[in-house]
Amino acid sequence: MQYTQHYDSPLGGILLAADEVGLTGLWFDGAKYFAAGLDPAYRAEATPALLQAKRWLDIYFSGQEPDFTPPLHPCGSAFRQEVWALLRQIPYGQTTTYGALAVRLAAERGLAKMSAQAVGGAVGHNPISLIIPCHRVVGTDGSLTGYAGGIDKKARLLALEKDKKF
Template sequence: MEYIRYYESPLGRILMSCDGKALNGLWFVDQKYCALTLSEEHQEKNTAVFDRASEWLDIYFQGREPDFTPPLAMKTTPFRKKVWEILLTIPYGQTMTYGGIAGRLAAEKGLSHMSAQAVGGAVGHNAVSLIIPCHRVVGTDGSLTGYAGGIDRKVKLLTLEKVNMSSLFVPKKGTAL
C-alpha cells in the first residue's frame, strides 16, 4: 500500500508519497509528471516518513541546508536511478550541467560519451523533487532549462539556496536548446 500526504510550501502545494518505510514521491501538484509513479491504490495517511520529509522541507524553505535526507525508495529504471543518485551528490547552493552528469556516467561505465539528452529525460522524470535536487541541473551554456516544476520555480529554488546566478539565464521563448 502507498500513502500520500500534502505539504503546503511557499512555492505551491506539494504531494508526497511513501510505502510506509521510505519516501518514493514528492511533486509540486501542478508540475509535469506529477504522481506518475504513484500507484492507483493509495490512501491519505500520516506516517513517520512524511513527518521526516516535512521536517526536511521546513528547514529547506527557511533557506537552510537540511543536514539529513529522509529515507528514499526510488521507483524507476536502473538508468534513471543512477542519474538520480548523481543528483543527490550536487551540493546545496551549487549546480551541475546535464553534460557533466553524462560525462560522469560515461566515465563510470567506461564509455567515451553518454547522451546529455538521455540524462535530461532522467532528470525531468525525477519523482522526488527538491530532496533529489533536479533543480540544480543547468544547461552547459548556463541556461535554466528542463525543470518539470517550471522555470520560475527553478529560479526561486536556486535563489533560495543562494546560487551565484550571474552566469545563469532563462532562454528566450522559441530559442532552440
C-alpha cells in the same frame, strides 16, 4: 501500499508519497509528471518517512540546508537510478550541467561518452523533486532549462539556496 500527505510550501502545494521503505514521490501541484507512479489505492496517512520529508521541507524552505535526508525509495530503471544518485551528489547551493552529468556517468560506466539528452530525460523524470535536487541541473550556458515543476520554481529554488532566503 503508498501513503500521501500534502505540504504547503512558499512555492505552492506539494504532494508527498511514500511506501513502507521510504519516500516515493514529491511533486509540486500541477507539475508535468504530477503523481506519476502513484498507486491509485494510496491512503492519506502520515508515516515516519512522510513526517521526515515534511520536516526536511520546513528546514529547506526556511533557507537552511537540511542536515539529514528522509528515507528515499524512488522507483525507476537502473539508468534512472544511476542518474538520480548523481543528482544527490550535487552540493546545496551549486549547479551542474546535463553534459557534466553525462560525462560523470560515462566515466562510472567505463564508456567513452554518454548522451546528455538521455541524462536529461532521467533528470526530468525524477519522482522526488527537491530532495533529489534535479533543480540544480542547468544548461551548458547556465540557462535554466527543463524543470517539471516549472522554470519559475526552479529559479526561485536556486535563489533560495544561493541567498539562503526568499
